């Protein structure tokens with residue numbers, strides 16, 4: 001049975017656990033310090049990389065945690081548990097596994113999805129020298145999902161606006177508008193930023209450093225928040241029938257490509273995903289890239305949590321007691337405390353980590 005004591009309550013604790021597990025596994029460690037952002041206690045923040053197996057191996061699997069800050073508590077536990085469970089001994093010659101810990105360390109430390117600039121890192125990997133993609137649907141929604149108060153009446157109003165938009169434009173347009181990413185409202189939701197975030201550059205640098213030599217490279221980007229409770233969903237954006245798509249299917253089965261269990265009726269056309277940058281940074285390699293989401297709450301509850309973060313950021317000072325309750329609900333939505341849930345994550349991640357190791361060497 002998986003040991004849920006590996007789950008941590010702070011970034012510093014999770015980082016210490018990760019580094020300890022990496023050292024005990026004989027991993028090579030590299031650290032990418034954030035030049036100025038700090039944690040809530042003033043602590044320094046890092047993207048850490050642990051390489052298991054020979055660093056020059058031709059097959060490299062990258063597993064990342066914390067693209068969406070707070071979701072990193074779960075990804076970090078999966079990474080550390082896999083190492084503590086002797087994962088390194090299951091890596092064959094010719095393969096290396098690179099665990100990237102806290103891809104967005106500011107969000108991880110501060111318990112939020114976004115970076116220190118309110119940027120959704122997983123919408124930030126666009127070409128910042130070109131005009132940004134437009135998202136007029138988001139512009140229409142923004143004022144309706146930015147309430148001054150966070151009481152039941154305000155929340156009902158927010159969801160009435162979301163429902164009206166969906167009724168009018170359909171499920172796909174709704175997902176694109178709300179979740180696809182927007183580059184026009186820096187204080188809004190799913191804001192992709194107006195410059196590359198530090199975490200963007202650090203990720204690219206780490207990928208080039210640890211996988212730049214690879215002939216075959218794969219990434220699993222770990223998240224929480226989409227999918228059924230106690231289960232996980234693969235999000236694969238490879239062209240159906242393409243070699244990368246077929247590799248994902250061969251390694252992890254049909255569920256890697258059929259979006260089994262997704263709680264989004266129509267998945268948004270996302271812009272600026274981290275896994276796209278992974279492939280772009282490794283033109284020499286045959287690449288396979290997937291996102292894995294551990295399901296937590298219903299989509300409506302996740303929307304409520306996402307919208308509440310904006311309210312918290314803008315209005316927390318005015319209502320500290322309410323803010324504490326809203327914040328606790330936010331944390332629980334992205335990082336459930338239920339030991340059964342935490343155990344399920346460890347059991348499932350062990351399986352698909354191992355499947356990646358077996359797949360890339362096959």
Ligand SMILES: [Zn+2]
Pocket residue numbers: 068071223224225
């Ligand atoms: Zn996420």
